[in-house]
Amino acid sequence: MTRPTPLDPPARLLMGPGPISAYPRVLRAMSAPLVGQYDPFMTGAMGEVQELYREVWATRNEQTFVIDGTSRAGIAAALVSLIRPGDRGLVPVFGRFGHLLAEIAERALAEVHTIEVEWGQVVPVSMIEEAIVRVRPTLLALVQGDTSTTMNQPLDEIGALGEKHGVLFYCDATASLGGNDFEADRWGLDAATAGLQKCLGGPSGSSPITLSDRAVEVIRSRARVEAGIREAGDESAADFIRSNYFDLGMIIDYWGPRRLNHHTEATSMLYAARECAAVLLSEGRANVIARHRLAGDAMLAGVRGLGLTVFGDVAHKMNNVVAVEIPDGVPGDAARQAMLEDFGIEIGTSFGPLHGRVWRIGTMGYNARKDAVLTTLAALEQVLRRHIPVPAGGGVDAALDVYRVSA
Structure with a gap:
């Protein structure tokens, strides 16, 4: 038996429904x-x-x-x-x-x-x-x-x-x-x-x-x-x-x-x-909730900017995660795998009647921040382009508009 090497997990940006970075x-x-x-x-x-x-x-x-x-x-x-x-x-x-x-x-x-x-x-x-x-x-x-x-x-x-x-x-x-x-x-x-x-x-x-x-x-x-x-x-x-x-x-x-x-x-x-x-508590409880709300709003706008449909009653959506309906012509699991292998970004699928029907993209904790949102949207655009046409820069631009308004 060979001696085990030191533990060395790959670098990941965890943008699924949890766990997160x-x-x-x-x-x-x-x-x-x-x-x-x-x-x-x-x-x-x-x-x-x-x-x-x-x-x-x-x-x-x-x-x-x-x-x-x-x-x-x-x-x-x-x-x-x-x-x-x-x-x-x-x-x-x-x-x-x-x-x-x-x-x-x-x-x-x-x-x-x-x-x-x-x-x-x-x-x-x-x-x-x-x-x-x-x-x-x-x-x-x-x-x-x-x-x-x-x-x-x-x-x-x-x-x-x-x-x-x-x-x-x-x-x-x-x-x-x-x-x-x-x-x-x-x-x-x-x-x-x-x-x-x-x-x-x-x-x-x-x-x-x-x-x-x-x-x-x-x-x-x-x-x-x-x-x-x-x-x-x-x-x-x-x-x-x-x-x-x-x-x-x-x-x-x-x-x-x-x-x-x-x-x-x-x-x-x-x-x-x-x-x-x-x-x-150091950042401030209300400030952290507001940061999650802003990141969630930016991600919501971003996926819509890519022409994607959001699942569920958006008026009651959590601040920290959005469910995106997988568009026709896109293999859902293969696209998630490409996000992980090519960009080091993890997004999730769901359970039961939503399994294979939606992706769940989280913006929470340490990852409820502008660069994580924009990086995820840019990577998702590139993966989608392999299967369907999407607006060039649509996701990143829409998310940036949300951040500009909040500034």
Whole structure:
């Protein structure tokens, strides 16, 4: 066997729906020295992460921290810990990731009810309220930005529905947090989770989470019930949380002042999560969202300038990703491969009914910037020219017009 050579990934400009190219500051932080999990520096860094993410989420929730694992780990932790077996869950579905929430809730032994709209649309608030009244769920679980369709579900009226009808409101903000408006307290969220690998500009592997006092009380009350079951010796009782690793009651105690051991914190990922939040807050939360909006508007104008059609209700499009319908005469997968091999640029396809029908082009995190947008549009024009006629310079010119107007 030959000796392995040093790891040497190719240079890529990641302009798909995520993961994206990380901020250099985040990558530098990940190479910092490791310390023990109870070292004063480490416990101090954990406290700082909590403070930073309260600002990122726009919340005063005490229980704000990160879950060690990808964004799906955060989703699983929230649903497994908030749902008891037999509870009713309501999941509005407008893309692939609504189906994911439903699947995870079913694995937590919830009685899951879904309502669906056509991909490319968002769910009307009236439809959600009608379902709440009909189903009477314990938990409403909703995606904010679903990258499979690029739609951004409005949340500002939904928290009031949860309060009115006594329903916990959980949101998966994996693809939207940091690049789109998000107001956890003002919108009445009880729980929300995200990931670093989209608008926050880091690597996958850490999932920020915030929990309202009401959500924490549900978690704590469940722990009290389970303690009583254990004392009674009924180890087979159905109410037990199905996961030790994702038990938010135990994780809260780990992040709390007593630092009760639950797992060994992923030190380098904690550094990354800290720097992701620090980059956002240093630039200014509103400024970062505006930068994502500008880059998204420029990319939208650019693909239209190339004569391409955009999928879905653009009025509800996420700031940070656009779905472009693959034109007739262009082999979608081969064109994506040419973007990667010839220009080192990655763009994405989609799932289910949109697989092979659209490309998804992201402008998020570190890549929500002018040069990345223009480079991607210039490369896409060259690839398209191999198959169909397109306006010369149409994409770059249209994007530049957006940037000129904003200057």
